Amino acid sequence: MKLIIKAALLAAAALSSVTTASAQEDLKVGAIYMDAQGFYAGVRKGIQDGAEEAGRNLVIVETNAQGDVSKESSFIDSLISADVQAIIVSPVSADGSYRAIRRAHDAGIPVVCYNTCLNEQDMKEYISAYAVGDPYDFGHKLGDAAADYFIAEGNDAPKIAVLNCEFVEVCVTRRKGFEDALMAKVPDAEIVANQEGAILDKAVSVASTMLTSNPEIDAFFGEAGGATLGAARAVRSQGKEGEVVVFGGDMTTEIAQELADFTVIKGVVDISGQGLGKLALAQAIKSIDGTPPEGIEVPYDIDLYKSSEDGKGWLEAHADGIP
Known part of the structure; x- marks a missing residue:
C-alpha cells in the first residue's frame, strides 16, 4: 500500500x-x-x-x-x-x-x-x-558561466544586482561561490545591489526598483527560481532586453522557456x-x-544550462513541467 x-x-x-x-x-x-x-x-x-x-x-x-x-x-x-x-x-x-x-x-x-x-x-x-x-558549487558554476559571457561581450567591469534568498544559509553560500568564480575571471566586476526577492511577485517588484535606481546594471543573479524568473520579467517589463541579462538558479518550465529564447536569461544552474x-x-x-550515512551530507549533482538548446532540451525532458 x-x-x-x-x-x-x-x-x-x-x-x-x-x-x-x-x-x-x-x-x-x-x-x-x-x-x-x-x-x-x-x-x-x-x-x-x-x-x-x-x-x-x-x-x-x-x-x-x-x-x-x-x-x-x-x-x-x-x-x-x-x-x-x-x-x-x-x-x-x-x-x-x-x-x-x-x-x-x-x-x-x-x-x-x-x-x-x-x-x-x-x-x-x-x-x-x-x-x-553543494551550494558553493551551485553558485560557482553560475559565476563561471557569467564571467565567460562578460568576457565574450568585452565587458570587463560588469555591474550586477542580486536577488537573494539569504534567509536560508545555502543562498549565502551560493552567492559566495558566484562571486568567487566571477571575480576570478573578471576582477573588476561589481555587485551594486543585493536585496531579498525569493518569491516571484516580490522579485519582479524589487528587480524593477533596482533597474530604476541603478540604470547601469548589466545583469542580475537570481539565487533561486522565483528570483531568476522575477528578474527576467522585470527586464522585459522595462524594455531592457539586449541590455540587461539574467543568470539564476532553479529550472522551471517558464525559466527554461526564457533560456530557450536566450534573449534575457543566459545561464541557469539547477538541482533536480x-x-x-x-x-x-x-x-x-x-x-x-x-x-x-557516514558524515551526514549526501551529495547530489548540480547541472548547468547555458544555451538555447539546453533550455529546449530541458523542456523536452520535462513535458509535465515538474522540475
Whole structure:
C-alpha cells in the first residue's frame, strides 16, 4: 500500500485509520516542503515516486510550511504525535528551525534535511542525513558561466544586482561561490545591489526598483527560481532586453522557456527537485533501518544550462513541467 496523505488528513482520527495487513513492514514518513514553488513540487513528486519504487508499505504524511517557521514547528509536533518513523524537511531557518527538529530527534525520530538544513553544530547533533547539491558549487558554476559571457561581450567591469534568498544559509553560500568564480575571471566586476526577492511577485517588484535606481546594471543573479524568473520579467517589463541579462538558479518550465529564447536569461544552474526528493526519501528509509550515512551530507549533482538548446532540451525532458 502506497499512500500520500495531505496535510488536511493530519487529524488524529484520519491518521489512526491508516492500517495495513503487515504492520511490522509498514513505514510512515513525514515530509515538509518549504513552499509551493517549482523546485518543491519536484521534490514532492520525487518523494512520491520514491515511495512507489521503495518496495515497502510506505505512508507519506506531507504539508507545505509556506516559508513559516511556526507552521513548520506545528507540523513537526503533529508528526511526532502521529508516530512517524522519520521526517524529511527543508528547514525554513538554519537557526530558527532547530527547536522543533530537536523535539523530533529527542522523540527518537530521525530527521533528514534536503536542500537546506540547520547550522553546522545543530546539524551534527540532530540530523540523520542531509541530501544536498553543494551550494558553493551551485553558485560557482553560475559565476563561471557569467564571467565567460562578460568576457565574450568585452565587458570587463560588469555591474550586477542580486536577488537573494539569504534567509536560508545555502543562498549565502551560493552567492559566495558566484562571486568567487566571477571575480576570478573578471576582477573588476561589481555587485551594486543585493536585496531579498525569493518569491516571484516580490522579485519582479524589487528587480524593477533596482533597474530604476541603478540604470547601469548589466545583469542580475537570481539565487533561486522565483528570483531568476522575477528578474527576467522585470527586464522585459522595462524594455531592457539586449541590455540587461539574467543568470539564476532553479529550472522551471517558464525559466527554461526564457533560456530557450536566450534573449534575457543566459545561464541557469539547477538541482533536480525530483532527484533530490528521491534521494532524501532513500536516506529516510536507511535511517529508519539503522544505516544512516557516514558524515551526514549526501551529495547530489548540480547541472548547468547555458544555451538555447539546453533550455529546449530541458523542456523536452520535462513535458509535465515538474522540475
